[in-house]
Amino acid sequence: MTNAVKSFDAAEIRKDFPILRQLVHGHPLAYLDNAASAQKPRAVIDAISRFYSSDYSNIHRGVHALSERSTRLYEQGRVQVQRFLGAADAHEIVFTRGTTEGINLVAQTWGRRNIGAGDEILITALEHHSNIVPWQMLCEERGARLRVAPVNDRGEVEKFEFTERTKLLAMAHISNVLGTILPVREVAAAAHARGITVLVDGAQAAPHMKVDVRELDCDFYVFSSHKLYGPTGVGVLYGKSALLEAMPPYQGGGDMIRTVTFEKTTYNTPPYKFEAGTPDIAGVVGLAAAIDYVNEIGIDNIGGYEHELLGYATRELEKIDGLRIIGTARRKAAVISFVLEGIHPHDAGTILDRYGVAVRTGHHCAQPLMDWFGIPATTRASFAFYNTREDVDALVRAIHKAKEMFA
Amino acid sequence: MIDELYQEIILDHSKRPRNTGRLENATAAAEGFNPLCGDRLTLELRIEDDRIEEAKFAGSGCAISTASASLMTEVLKGRTKQEAEKLFERFHELLTSDAADSSGLGKLAVFSGVREFPARVKCATLAWHTLKAALENSREKVSTE
Numbered sequence: 001m002t003n004a005v006k007s008f009d010a011a012e013i014r015k016d017f018p019i020l021r022q023l024v025h026g027h028p029l030a031y032l033d034n035a036a037s038a039q040k041p042r043a044v045i046d047a048i049s050r051f052y053s054s055d056y057s058n059i060h061r062g063v064h065a066l067s068e069r070s071t072r073l074y075e076q077g078r079v080q081v082q083r084f085l086g087a088a089d090a091h092e093i094v095f096t097r098g099t100t101e102g103i104n105l106v107a108q109t110w111g112r113r114n115i116g117a118g119d120e121i122l123i124t125a126l127e128h129h130s131n132i133v134p135w136q137m138l139c140e141e142r143g144a145r146l147r148v149a150p151v152n153d154r155g156e157v158e159k160f161e162f163t164e165r166t167k168l169l170a171m172a173h174i175s176n177v178l179g180t181i182l183p184v185r186e187v188a189a190a191a192h193a194r195g196i197t198v199l200v201d202g203a204q205a206a207p208h209m210k211v212d213v214r215e216l217d218c219d220f221y222v223f224s225s226h227k228l229y230g231p232t233g234v235g236v237l238y239g240k241s242a243l244l245e246a247m248p249p250y251q252g253g254g255d256m257i258r259t260v261t262f263e264k265t266t267y268n269t270p271p272y273k274f275e276a277g278t279p280d281i282a283g284v285v286g287l288a289a290a291i292d293y294v295n296e297i298g299i300d301n302i303g304g305y306e307h308e309l310l311g312y313a314t315r316e317l318e319k320i321d322g323l324r325i326i327g328t329a330r331r332k333a334a335v336i337s338f339v340l341e342g343i344h345p346h347d348a349g350t351i352l353d354r355y356g357v358a359v360r361t362g363h364h365c366a367q368p369l370m371d372w373f374g375i376p377a378t379t380r381a382s383f384a385f386y387n388t389r390e391d392v393d394a395l396v397r398a399i400h401k402a403k404e405m406f407a
Numbered sequence: 408m409i410d411e412l413y414q415e416i417i418l419d420h421s422k423r424p425r426n427t428g429r430l431e432n433a434t435a436a437a438e439g440f441n442p443l444c445g446d447r448l449t450l451e452l453r454i455e456d457d458r459i460e461e462a463k464f465a466g467s468g469c470a471i472s473t474a475s476a477s478l479m480t481e482v483l484k485g486r487t488k489q490e491a492e493k494l495f496e497r498f499h500e501l502l503t504s505d506a507a508d509s510s511g512l513g514k515l516a517v518f519s520g521v522r523e524f525p526a527r528v529k530c531a532t533l534a535w536h537t538l539k540a541a542l543e544n545s546r547e548k549v550s551t552e
Contacts, residue, residue, distance in 0.1 A: 025408075342422075344469035346444045347413075350524060354409040362444055376445030376467060405413055406422075406470070 008305040010388045013297070016041040017386050027356025030391040035176050035204060035335050035382030036360050038229045040290075047289035048231060048282050059281055060255060060272075074281050077288035078271070081236050084291050085221065086212035089241060094271040095279050098235035099203040100130040102222030103170070105237055105274060106199055107134040109247040110220075111168070114197070117143035120165040122196075124149045124157045124182070125372055126175040129365040131201045135170060151372060155180045155327035160187050162194050169198045173205035173221075177364045177380065178327025179310075179335030181209070184216050192217065197243070203227055207294075207384070208333050209303045213238050225283060229384075230290035234283035237274070244270035251276040302385040306334040309383050313392045320399055326378050334383035337364075340399065343406045345379040351405060352379075355398035357391075411520035412527070413470065416478075421470035426480035430463040435544055439466075439537030441529055446472045450537045452483075459483045459491060462538075469530050471521065476534035478514055488542050495535045502528045 014020050017039050022029050031039060051073065057066035059074045075090075082090040096102045111134075115121065121135045125148050132146075139146045149160045149171075155178035160169070169191045174181050188198045199220040205211055206223035213221045220243070225234040239247075249256055249267050253276030258266040267273050294302065313336055317323055322341035340348055349361035360380045363370045370376060381395055433451035440447050448466030452459055462480040483491055494515075501507040502521050509516035521531045 344444075346446075346469035346527070346530065347471070350412065350527060351409060367445075370445065376447075405409075406418065 008301055008385075010305065010386060014386045014388070016043065016293075018042060018045070020386060024356040024358070025354050027394070028390075030357045030387075030394040032381040032383060032387065032391060032395060033358045033360050034207075034384040034387075035227070035364075035380065037226045037232070038207060038384055039386070040229055040231070040286075041293050043293045044230055044286050044289045048286045051282050051285045056282065058278055070281055073288070074279070074284050077284040080288045080291045081238075084206075084211075084295070085236075085238050086214050087238055088214060091270055092238055092241055092244065094237040094239065094244070094274045095284055096222075096235040096237050096274075097233060097280070098224040098226070099201060099222045100134075100235075102220075102235050102237035103130055103199070103201065104134045105250045106220050106222075106239070107138045109250050109274075110197070110243065111135075111138045112142070113246075113248060115139075115142045115144045115167055118165060119144040119167045120147050120163055121145070121168045121170060122147050122149060122160065122162065122166050123170050124160075124172065125151045126155065126157065126178060126180060126366065126369050127170070127172055128176050128201065128203070129367070131170055131172060132368070135168075148368075151178075151180075151369070154329050156329045156331075157182055160190065162191065162196060166191075166194070166196050169196050171198075171200060173200050173202045173211070174208070174333045174335075175327065175329075175366075175369075176204050176335070176382075177337050177366045177369055177378065178329060179332045179337075179382075180327060180329035181205075181331040181333055183331075184218060188216060188218050204333065204335070207302075208299075208306060210299050219243055225287040225290065228287070228290050229293060230287035231280075231283045233280045234287050236287075239270070241270070244274070247274075249276070250274045253277045255279075297385065305385050306383055306387075309387060309389070309392065310334040310336070312389055313381065313383070313395070316392055316396050317399075320396065320403075322403070323399065326373055326375065335380065336382075337378040337380045339375055339378055340402070343402055345377040347406070348379045348399070348402050351402040352395070352398045355394065355401060357395050357398045359395070408520075408523055412524055414517045414520065416514060416517045417470065417474040420474035420477040424464075424473050424477035426461075426463045426477065428463055428465055430461060433463075435541045437537045437540035439533050439540070441468075441472070441533050443529060444469060446530065446533055448472070448476055448534060448537060450476070450480075450534065450541050452538075452541050454488070457487050459486050459488070464534065464537075468533065471518075471527050471530040472533045475518065475531045478517075479534045479538065482513060482515060483538070491538065491542065495539060498535060499532060502531055 055069045057070045059071040198218045200218045202223040207228045221238040226232040256276040326337040345361035430451035435452040446468035453461040464476045
């Protein structure tokens, strides 16, 4: 354990999250549904409130004071995201509604222009539906083929088979179901050696580990604000400048244009070309505050603490008879999916909730992965840096209660 | 409150469901699916002279959906199609309305606790939606969504 992790004070950090200070069904809330969405620190809540109370206006083109302030804050948010991801230029950061929209944007702009009949798109077997369905739709439209890199019994993806026709590799950085951390840098290098473009779904990675898009050398990287302790409704698409510049626009409307006549419209440059209409300005301000907050604690400290918590939770859960962990990758983030003998995940989830333990149950938007493991659903506990060993203990106690009930 | 949901009779029917498996000489059948939790079931009925003589189900699901299917197959026996449809209406009301009256519902009254768990109403009604499809002789797979 590093000193940074040793000095990590989750109890102190919890005070920054007002929502965690409550009883649920008479029990202290153990919020273990962070892979679905994370809670918000006071700093984020206050930043949004302050923005609406004193600075808010529509952005760009306004000549009055509020518009200038709002524009400055919005564009500062872009610079903060650029630094957070290690991107070369702020213009490589496109604000979207979330990870899903980021992937759809790439599918409908880059994809339509670059994927043709007979081409192949390679994804992995552990993708979230949002990194499957947009590509299926594109393949159907273009007459292309979707291929899938398999997972092994641990939930790792080891074989990425590229063919002459592979044009795009779209892969998760971390599995939302299994917690598997995928070897993005190595796989991206292999893909690039064959001229294959690489998109990374970073929804589960950005909140939990250092992401440096230039070190990973991916072409596109997408994530959502709400999983990074920021507000809902905002996401980020990073794209390499040359790619973004060559891409056609996404939606038409205000802000994405340079000149409009009824005969001909010329488009703005990236990222504005992809940001038609009034964006979620306060959302970006909130995301910027979330990034500040994460930076203050340090993403490596967060990752280190969560890894330690994952170890503790894994050891404690493994002691429970009839509990089987789904996903035992050697490189793993703080997500634990499990099944209980004789107890359906849906029943487990309901009982756990009655003891104040919030987990997710179901297929986690990854039905093909459930099919591969031969299970209809799992119960998933996913951790954040404000979780403690007490939360793990509450989870374990509640599982024992469920077992008693179904004994 | 959790004990009101998982009453003894529900736990019993979920662990030892009655009338499971395939039905010889089935005259009506339907498949049900709850995409939220992945529960699936196949329901087969033997209907003679408008009366449900026998009902069997197969599938996998949570305790609530399994117990509901099991108890449903028990109470359906000997009922006419119309009576069965009426029963579903009353059962649905029991799960969703605070003013519901459970008289005459017999064992089905144990599901009144589901009312406090809105996310689980679909689990309790999956078998019944499937029944409705079977009675309408629809070959389509029904979904709770």
